[in-house]
Amino acid sequence: MTASSPDGRLYPARPLLAVSIAVFRAGEVLLATRVNPPYAGLYSLPGGLVEAGETLEAAALRELFEEVGVTARVVAFNRHVQSIERDADGRTRRHFVIASFVGDWISGEGTPGPEAGKIVWARPERLAGLACTPFTEEVLSRAAALRAARDA
Template identity: 70%
Template sequence: MSGDASSHAGSRLYPALPLLAVSVCVFRGAQALLATRTRPPFEGAFSLPGGLVEAGETLEAAALRELLEEVGVEARVLGFNRHVESIERDEAGGVRRHFVIASFVAEWIAGEGTPGLEAGEVAWAAPEALDAMTLTPMTAEVVRAAAALAPRLRAG
């Protein structure tokens, strides 16, 4: 790491603090929406749509904004699923990336899912089909937890 921590305060690499992010597991029937990442880390692997929370934005609003921006899908948030921590260290043990991701469960409203700058291939997949896909770490666990939670959230 070069420079002091304050020089990296706004950076995703070597952040001074963990970065707050969101993801959303959108279900259309029994299938969840996934998209491949177009940049590191985990470029080319399927993951849930999501990204960083902007100042003044609620977590749910951030999740829905990222979903629409990344893949052109609209959804209704049913509730919170779980959080995921992603910490990547460099060869010297320094923290290269650190994200705390709040993941939500949602129901599809509109949009088929289209590739863009941040999302490559888009797929709708059943939770039992995930083992055959190349996924980012924790994606299968998050989707399966969301699938188990969704019926209870829909029932209110």
């Protein structure tokens, strides 16, 4: 049996609940490269683990500010994403269930930090040149559609 890592992220006893948020400003969405595994170096939406007693929306806004120094307001729930990684023996190495939200920018340009590397504001339909984490393009496509429907 493989022991879980000290923070419980590797070989977890159960799926870990996380959040992400697609923050839009003037038709562009905020993306940052991940500093830590999984997917270090790839562009993704800001996000992280939900803390006990915290709503999903509050966790998304907290993680956004902690990771990149941006404030926003949540305008919609987007979708759930499941990220499951297995090792060579088929054991579950990582398992995250991510509740993804859509947000409208309030303030902050986005700054790199301990969890976020390069910061970009990009048009969702023009991500082809960016190396993104799995599901990022799908999540952003749906987020943009939700915003367009709301603004129609």
